[in-house]
């Protein structure tokens with residue numbers, strides 16, 4: 407079959423809620439190396455010449471947020487967002503049913519595999535066009551034991567014949583439709599598309615996948631993927647920045663010292679005989695940073711977004727607010743350029759804690775600690791801060807527009 411890209415549609419199931427990675431929201435929307443995880447996945451398809459059209463299957467709660475992405479992240483191949491079903495299989499079927507255009511080959515790829523290379527996608531398209539199906543897989547390197555009760559081993563499986571299957575899983579359109587129809591008719595549930603084609607009694611062809619094509623499930627996987635993305639200089643890397651388009655913002659905050667409260671600064675608990683008075687944990691440094699970020703976005707100030715009259719923010723760790731503001735930054739297509747802040751305090755001595763603050767703030771904003779600088783100074787005994795009545799913080803931040811590669 408001689409294919410042009412317009413005859414190839416990719417369906418990206420991204421409707422799961424994925425609570426395993428922590429965070430309590432769709433893990434695919436969490437930041438990874440400067441932009442939402444799912445954007446990396448979509449970017450790989452944008453950069454794959456073999457695919458012409460992309461359908462993203464989403465949860466209804468996420469639909470509004472994602473609808474801005476084609477423009478924000480310049481994802482021109484997205485034809486539509488489709489509401490998914492309760493299981494992955496339902497979601498892929500919803501994607502298939504939404505396709506009212508001509509298509510010869512369908513690529514199904516997990517939204518949670520952001521490290522997929524465009525070359526691997528193209529390889530599966532080429533093989534599926536010729537042979538009907540093509541499923542990315544890698545040989546199993548661990549020895550696999552069989553146990554019925556999870557305690558005692560009954561036997562050892564022959565590793566030579568075992569394959570760990572990934573996505574992309576690519577099929578001729580008619581074959582995948584037939585496999586879904588048969589599964590629906592039989593009430594058959596498979597954990598991947600290949601299982602449905604096997605159920606139909608049709609051959610499934612393996613093509614060599616990549617060990618780096620990880621499925622991001624746990625918080626640990628995020629750390630591995632971040633390291634991978636930051637160390638790779640791949641041409642499809644979203645982390646390329648257009649330094650000609652940047653924005654800056656400034657923030658300032660002041661809180662009064664009172665006895666009987668903990669002292670939180672920069673997301674770090676600092677031993678002291680008094681703490682700062684406030685509705686949240688009163689972390690003046692993080693408040694100044696939030697205000698600087700909001701200022702750079704042109705999005706008002708912290709009091710507007712997290713009012714101190716709202717009981718939801720009573721006693722809340724300010725690092726939660728910072729993480730939230732950090733997500734707005736990536737949602738709007740920006741990444742942190744750098745951030746510089748100063749704490750003005752007579753007491754306590756802050757030098758021993760500055761590095762911990764820097765690391766904490768960088769983690770909350772999903773950037774590198776070398777993009778963050780935290781300083782402290784006294785007021786030489788002058789004024790209210792000099793008299794130890796409170797402390798203040800100021801912050802300056804630059805944001806850089808993430809650009810098309």
Ligand code: MG
Pocket residue numbers: 659660661684688689690693
């Ligand atoms: Mg404040």
